[in-house]
Amino acid sequence: MRRYLTLFSTFLRLSVLGELEYRANFWVQILESILSLTVAVGGIIIVFDHTATLGDWSANQLLALVGVYIMIGGVITFAIDPSMQRFMQDVQKGTFDFVLTKPVDAQFMASTRQFQLWKLIDVVLGLAIIGWALWRMQAQITILQIVLAALLLGIGMVIVYSFWMILGTMAFWMIRVDNMFQIFNAMFVAGRWPVNIYPTGLRAVLTFVVPIAFAVTVPAEALIGRITPTTFALAFGVGIGLFVVARLFWRYGIRSYSGASA
Amino acid sequence: MTTAPVIHLHELRKTYTIHKREAGTRAALRSVFHRETRDIHAVDGISFDLEQGEIVGFLGPNGAGKTTTLKMLSGLLYPTGGAVSVLGYEPFRRENAYLRQIALVMGQRNQLNWDIPAVDSYEVNRAIYEIPEAQFRATLDELIDLLDLADLITKPVRNLSLGERMRVEIAGVLLHRPKILFLDEPTIGLDVTAQRRIRDFIAEYNHRYNATVLLTSHYMADVEALCRRVIVIHHGQLLFDGALATLVERFSPHKTVIVDFAERVALSAEMDCYGSVVKRTPDQVVLSIPKAAVAATTSHLLADLPVSDLTIEDPSIEAVIEQVFNANN
Amino acid sequence: MSEWLAIYTAQTKRAFAVWLQYRAAAIIWMIGFIVQPLMYLVVWTTVAESSGGSVGGYTPSDFAAYYIVLMIVDQVTYTWVQHEFDYRVREGEFSRLLLLPIHPIHEDVADNISYKVLTLIVLVPAVILMMWFFNPTFNTTWQNAALFVPAVFISFWLRFFMGWVLGMLAFWTTRIAALIRMYSVIKLFFSGRLAPLTLLPPVLFAVARVLPFMWELAFPVELFLGRLSADEIWLGFGMQLLWTGIMFIAFRLMWRRAVRRYTAFGS
Numbered sequence: 120m121r122r123y124l125t126l127f128s129t130f131l132r133l134s135v136l137g138e139l140e141y142r143a144n145f146w147v148q149i150l151e152s153i154l155s156l157t158v159a160v161g162g163i164i165i166v167f168d169h170t171a172t173l174g175d176w177s178a179n180q181l182l183a184l185v186g187v188y189i190m191i192g193g194v195i196t197f198a199i200d201p202s203m204q205r206f207m208q209d210v211q212k213g214t215f216d217f218v219l220t221k222p223v224d225a226q227f228m229a230s231t232r233q234f235q236l237w238k239l240i241d242v243v244l245g246l247a248i249i250g251w252a253l254w255r256m257q258a259q260i261t262i263l264q265i266v267l268a269a270l271l272l273g274i275g276m277v278i279v280y281s282f283w284m285i286l287g288t289m290a291f292w293m294i295r296v297d298n299m300f301q302i303f304n305a306m307f308v309a310g311r312w313p314v315n316i317y318p319t320g321l322r323a324v325l326t327f328v329v330p331i332a333f334a335v336t337v338p339a340e341a342l343i344g345r346i347t348p349t350t351f352a353l354a355f356g357v358g359i360g361l362f363v364v365a366r367l368f369w370r371y372g373i374r375s376y377s378g379a380s381a
Numbered sequence: 382m383t384t385a386p387v388i389h390l391h392e393l394r395k396t397y398t399i400h401k402r403e404a405g406t407r408a409a410l411r412s413v414f415h416r417e418t419r420d421i422h423a424v425d426g427i428s429f430d431l432e433q434g435e436i437v438g439f440l441g442p443n444g445a446g447k448t449t450t451l452k453m454l455s456g457l458l459y460p461t462g463g464a465v466s467v468l469g470y471e472p473f474r475r476e477n478a479y480l481r482q483i484a485l486v487m488g489q490r491n492q493l494n495w496d497i498p499a500v501d502s503y504e505v506n507r508a509i510y511e512i513p514e515a516q517f518r519a520t521l522d523e524l525i526d527l528l529d530l531a532d533l534i535t536k537p538v539r540n541l542s543l544g545e546r547m548r549v550e551i552a553g554v555l556l557h558r559p560k561i562l563f564l565d566e567p568t569i570g571l572d573v574t575a576q577r578r579i580r581d582f583i584a585e586y587n588h589r590y591n592a593t594v595l596l597t598s599h600y601m602a603d604v605e606a607l608c609r610r611v612i613v614i615h616h617g618q619l620l621f622d623g624a625l626a627t628l629v630e631r632f633s634p635h636k637t638v639i640v641d642f643a644e645r646v647a648l649s650a651e652m653d654c655y656g657s658v659v660k661r662t663p664d665q666v667v668l669s670i671p672k673a674a675v676a677a678t679t680s681h682l683l684a685d686l687p688v689s690d691l692t693i694e695d696p697s698i699e700a701v702i703e704q705v706f707n708a709n710n
Numbered sequence: 711m712s713e714w715l716a717i718y719t720a721q722t723k724r725a726f727a728v729w730l731q732y733r734a735a736a737i738i739w740m741i742g743f744i745v746q747p748l749m750y751l752v753v754w755t756t757v758a759e760s761s762g763g764s765v766g767g768y769t770p771s772d773f774a775a776y777y778i779v780l781m782i783v784d785q786v787t788y789t790w791v792q793h794e795f796d797y798r799v800r801e802g803e804f805s806r807l808l809l810l811p812i813h814p815i816h817e818d819v820a821d822n823i824s825y826k827v828l829t830l831i832v833l834v835p836a837v838i839l840m841m842w843f844f845n846p847t848f849n850t851t852w853q854n855a856a857l858f859v860p861a862v863f864i865s866f867w868l869r870f871f872m873g874w875v876l877g878m879l880a881f882w883t884t885r886i887a888a889l890i891r892m893y894s895v896i897k898l899f900f901s902g903r904l905a906p907l908t909l910l911p912p913v914l915f916a917v918a919r920v921l922p923f924m925w926e927l928a929f930p931v932e933l934f935l936g937r938l939s940a941d942e943i944w945l946g947f948g949m950q951l952l953w954t955g956i957m958f959i960a961f962r963l964m965w966r967r968a969v970r971r972y973t974a975f976g977s
Contacts, residue, residue, distance in 0.1 A: 122508065122511055125508045126505070126508040126509060129504050129505050129507075129508045130505065132504075133494060133497060133501055133502065133504070133505065136496075136497045136501055137494060137496040137497050140496050140497070140537065143885075147885065147887075147888045150888055150891075150892070151888070151891060154891055154892060154895045157895060158895055158898060161899060161904070162753075162904055165904060165905055165909065165910060165911070165914075166753060166754075166757060166905075168909075168911060169757055169761060169765045169766065169909060170757045170760055170761050170765070172760060173753065173756055173757060173760070174756050174760075212490065213487075213490055214490045214491070214492060216452070216455075216457050216485070216487070216490075217485070217487075217490070217492040219456065219457050219475065220455050220456065220457065220480060220483065220484075220485045221480060221509050222477035222478075222479075222480035222481045222509065222510065223477075223509050228509075298738050301738045301742075302738055302741055304742075305738065305741050305742035305745050306741075306745055308745060308746065308749065309745055309748075309749050311749075312749065312752070312753055316752055316753065316756045317752050318752070318843065321748075321752075374459075377456075377457055377458050377459045377473065378395070378397070378458050378459045378461075379459035379473070
């Protein structure tokens with residue numbers, strides 16, 4: 120366990136070192152974060168110019184959702200996506216062999232090797248928006264609500280991670296897996312709005328095919344104190360289930376990669 | 382001293398099943414319903430043992446099964462049949478205790494981070510192999526000294542030349558002082574000086590740590606300098622396992638005789654009676670002569686012609702190897 | 711004339727073959743294309759329903775018609791050349807293009823045409839599904855439909871030259887990707903993607919009218935839906951032509967300088 124913590128912090132530190140080589144990217148990222156903030160907040164302003172609630176979400180509640188959306192997006196691009204890209208490249212170029220010859224869990228190594236430091240700006244921005252939204256709501260936020268929201272945010276990240284891991288594992292058999300990540304990215308923008316406004320079929324897709332509902336809407340619901348025990352239990356179950364599935368699928372992938380199951 | 386072999390292969394086999402795919406739309410459509418498969422026997426029953434401290438050259442043409450064998454030894458591939466054990470472990474289980482004692486180097490593939498200095502990437506290896514600080518420092522200093530890395534490891538890897546990059550790569554792989562080294566074309570693409578550096582280093586590492594090295598290379602200079610023993614495979618099967626000198630003896634029943642003339646000899650002068658002519662100029666001729674006939678032929682040559690110098694050589698190892706493969710095709 | 715036809719036929723065929731190689735990537739691009747209008751359609755439908763059935767003169771069925779037509783116009787007039795320039799300049803691809811005896815822009819036009827054909831594979835089922843699902847209402851007259859065709863045609867060229875002008879900035883800056891993202895965010899607000907422009911606050915609407923973006927997208931869409939008066943229609947065509955002219959002149963001026971710069975510095 121200790122070893123894995125050391126390893127994690129080493130990978131993180133090396134990624135930071137690598138990225139400091141390209142300092143100008145910092146300003147580009149600042150610009151990009153401002154742009155995504157503009158789109159999200161601008162959309163809310165224009166929509167709420169014409170209505171008081173959107174599918175029983177008020178403007179401030181929606182702002183909190185946007186905060187969660189930007190933050191989760193930041194976590195994905197900061198920690199999950201870079202390692203997956205690297206992993207797929209490694210499989211294609213054959214350098215994944217080096218990972219397999221190391222006395223470390225290969226899934227751990229494949230999912231922690233690369234970070235994109237400046238994307239943390241989005242995480243910070245997302246948290247700031249959440250704080251701003253809560254302040255505007257003047258809500259009596261209970262400790263319980265914060266704990267629940269933090270817990271569900273964690274579960275949301277586990278779900279997104281497991282989902283990406285499952286897609287990434289397909290790289291053992293397919294060449295252009297990155298296309299599937301593009302589909303996810305294209306659909307993820309839909310998470311900027313609460314999934315319950317979408318028509319039933321689409322909502323099912325955004326909940327179970329691409330788990331945006333659990334990653335964004337559910338934690339935001341917890342934040343504004345609207346979570347039901349059923350939703351909580353469901354999110355928890357989906358989180359654990361998907362993580363286990365991802366793990367089993369990965370091991371199956373490794374076995375197939377080394378020709379054990381063929 | 383242990384006498385048990387550190388690497389043991391018995392009738393090791395690896396078969397890949399590939400899907401046959403014919404050109405054309407028709408065949409593509411047909412393959413949707415019925416896919417024809419074909420088995421490729423990449424490694425087809427290979428047995429050998431390696432003792433601790435040996436450096437063994439693993440030779441064979443492209444596609445002979447060298448890399449597949451190395452991958453099975455390092456736990457990357459699961460054997461189809463036969464037995465393999467290294468240091469008493471079955472590699473394909475990929476137990477941490479095993480992986481801690483081996484290292485794999487592939488000449489064409491890098492594992493260091495491109496953007497940062499190697500010395501920072503080495504920290505990853507320290508964490509992965511849980512190398513104690515003191516030992517890490519000592520090993521690193523030693524490697525810096527042996528491979529002359531002092532100026533290299535603080536520069537971003539992308540700024541290094543190919544040869545320099547290979548040196549820092551190798552240092553990274555050896556930080557945990559592996560007992561077994563699998564080197565797949567470690568000198569590929571390097572210039573002569575860089576090749577010699579790597580070669581000298583491998584010899585030194587083997588000597589210091591009594592490490593076992595299995596090496597593939599297309600450069601016979603590597604093999605000649607490092608390996609007393611070679612294992613030759615072709616089409617997934619073992620052709621030869623023994624001393625390098627024996628290989629030459631066994632597969633090349635000829636010697637090369639180079640004759641320099643004191644005066645120009647007419648190009649028309651009959652030479653075929655002495656042996657087969659490899660090369661010929663007005664003042665030199667190179668002949669390939671069966672070993673048994675070398676003594677008699679040279680005395681004839683000396684008697685018949687105005688010879689100023691005469692040398693007898695073994696054919697180049699490249700030539701021998703080529704002959705081995707050709708004979709088995 | 712016939713040699714141009716031959717060049718274009720050959721280029722389009724080649725481009726089509728290339729696109730077929732990357733069909734998976736192409737289809738994913740198109741999914742991205744559908745998600746955005748679908749998302750804003752859902753948002754505005756929800757708003758209309760909660761505001762007593764209509765907002766700013768749009769019922770849910772009107773929104774459906776608006777976003778379906780917007781999706782079609784956007785696809786038909788779409789150009790991605792601005793994304794290519796960075797790569798072309800950096801990787802020396804321009805050296806190849808400059809060696810050709812015809813202007814490189816023709817290759818892009820051909821590329822675009824073939825992509826549009828491929829687009830139909832995804833666009834047609836998407837439109838049918840959305841028609842069935844969202845019950846759009848159209849108040850389109852024959853005149854609207856007839857005028858829609860030249861409006862879309864001009865819009866294509868306007869976007870095409872704008873794409874080239876934007877892309878050519880890659881000759882002067884390496885940060886072109888960031889510029890393009892800024893450009894697409896501005897476009898999101900002022901072209902009618904985020905909302906029909908009459909729903910924007912008056913200040914933003916005034917800004918939108920002087921920028922080129924509403925004329926390349928919102929104008930043909932509203933024209934087709936019969937939402938524009940005769941005066942507005944003529945103003946729209948005037949603005950389209952004006953902006954296309956400006957972009958064409960900018961394209962000519964920049965191209966000459968860009969080539970001079972490229973040949974002077976190499977790559």
